[in-house]
Amino acid sequence: MSEPSSKEITLAIRIDTARHAQLTWIAELRGSNLKQECFKAVDAYIEAAKQDPELIAKAEAARAAIEAEARARQEAIANLFTGTPPPPPPQEDEVEVSEAETPEEKSDSGRRPRQRRGTQTGE
Structure with a gap:
């Protein structure tokens, strides 16, 4: 088991009242306190994890x-x-796009591009 460091961290947990009552009784029956029982439980958990x-x-x-x-x-x-750095690897997923293609032509959705409100006619 590792030695505790001089720096301590406060760990606050919320537990239900039934667990709290059980832990309190265990501590009282063993003649210890909640903090000692929590340390024992954490240490046992760490030792079990190591196995x-x-x-x-x-x-x-x-x-x-x-x-x-x-x-x-x-x-x-x-x-x-x-x-000297090696040359960059070739990128297989690069796709050449012609400059004449517009974003609307690239779309596979088949929908018309949205127009700005100010450019609509007939109102």
Whole structure:
């Protein structure tokens, strides 16, 4: 278990009255207080999480992603002044649009473009 730091954070939670009553009775029967019981519960939860295989796998994946990003950043910094950047990769999704095409011609909806109120005639 990690050692508590000298800096503390206040954590306020809302619980229903039934849980509060149960927790109060547990604390009273154990000869402790609500704060001590909450710390025990949090510590037990953290210890249980450390044994959860799914959580361990997620943590390892997160660590690997962080390390990969760190390596990429280190390489970028190392090559900042020494290496020549590679050419940009070709963009397959780029579509050439002729200059004669207007936004109305590009629309696939088949609807007429809206006109401004001042340009309507016949009123």
